[in-house]
Amino acid sequence: MAECCTPLTTEPLTADQAEVLSRRFKALGDPVRLRLLSLIASHEGGEACVCELTVAFPLSGPTISHHLRVLREAGLIEGQRRGTWIYYRVLPDALQTLSQALHPAAALT
Amino acid sequence: MAECCTPLTTEPLTADQAEVLSRRFKALGDPVRLRLLSLIASHEGGEACVCELTVAFPLSGPTISHHLRVLREAGLIEGQRRGTWIYYRVLPDALQTLSQALHPAAALT
DNA sequence: CCCCTGTTTCGATAGCAGTCGATGCAGACC
DNA sequence: GGTCTGCATCGACTGCTATCGAAACAGGGG
Numbered sequence: 506m507a508e509c510c511t512p513l514t515t516e517p518l519t520a521d522q523a524e525v526l527s528r529r530f531k532a533l534g535d536p537v538r539l540r541l542l543s544l545i546a547s548h549e550g551g552e553a554c555v556c557e558l559t560v561a562f563p564l565s566g567p568t569i570s571h572h573l574r575v576l577r578e579a580g581l582i583e584g585q586r587r588g589t590w591i592y593y594r595v596l597p598d599a600l601q602t603l604s605q606a607l608h609p610a611a612a613l614t
Numbered sequence: 615m616a617e618c619c620t621p622l623t624t625e626p627l628t629a630d631q632a633e634v635l636s637r638r639f640k641a642l643g644d645p646v647r648l649r650l651l652s653l654i655a656s657h658e659g660g661e662a663c664v665c666e667l668t669v670a671f672p673l674s675g676p677t678i679s680h681h682l683r684v685l686r687e688a689g690l691i692e693g694q695r696r697g698t699w700i701y702y703r704v705l706p707d708a709l710q711t712l713s714q715a716l717h718p719a720a721a722l723t
Numbered sequence: 724c725c726c727c728t729g730t731t732t733c734g735a736t737a738g739c740a741g742t743c744g745a746t747g748c749a750g751a752c753c
Numbered sequence: 754g755g756t757c758t759g760c761a762t763c764g765a766c767t768g769c770t771a772t773c774g775a776a777a778c779a780g781g782g783g
Contacts, residue, residue, distance in 0.1 A: 514655035534640030
């Protein structure tokens, strides 16, 4: 699974580690997805309904659904159906993994 | 310039902030670029020559040069010519900005 | 049971991104 | 000065991606 908690600044990434990380960073490499993630994460209760997300952008429903799927398949969010609506929630571990990977590791003497 | 030191988990990103951040994340969304960045950052002295980077991948010189340009234009690295060789160095502030943006902000009560 | 709403999936299209070979440019060395 | 090496840029090709409208699917309510 190539888990990586070591900052990429301390030692070179292996090809496998880079593959895993880049997959997630690529998911963040779109302004719409970044705002979707931010909307979900900062929403009350840590989760948001797709209907709330859709109205926040001048984009069609399928497009929002597509971006949510990209985020979901990158392991950054997960969805849960409750009755009529589907609620999305951020997976904090994924964010932390990325945040740690980018940590400048200023401790390099 | 839409600087953002607030984690995207605490409040929704504006469109401008998302534009700036996504530009950098997109640059990280490729395994080759991620490994290039890691190679540069973890290299002795914090900088690496292009010639060392090129031989680390089964890719052509122009392709490596292209990826370095993407990283450079994203503000993640900078290059400096010294004699025959060009040395690239990581800009730590950029990494820290991204790392902070992704911080899970577990402090949300 | 049928419809209505919310969400995803499908198919198509236009634009972007990764890769290469060829070429150009800047220093170094003879 | 000519040439050789290191690196960047150019032009082209291929594959991926963002977006949409149309259609399918899932629950809820009449």
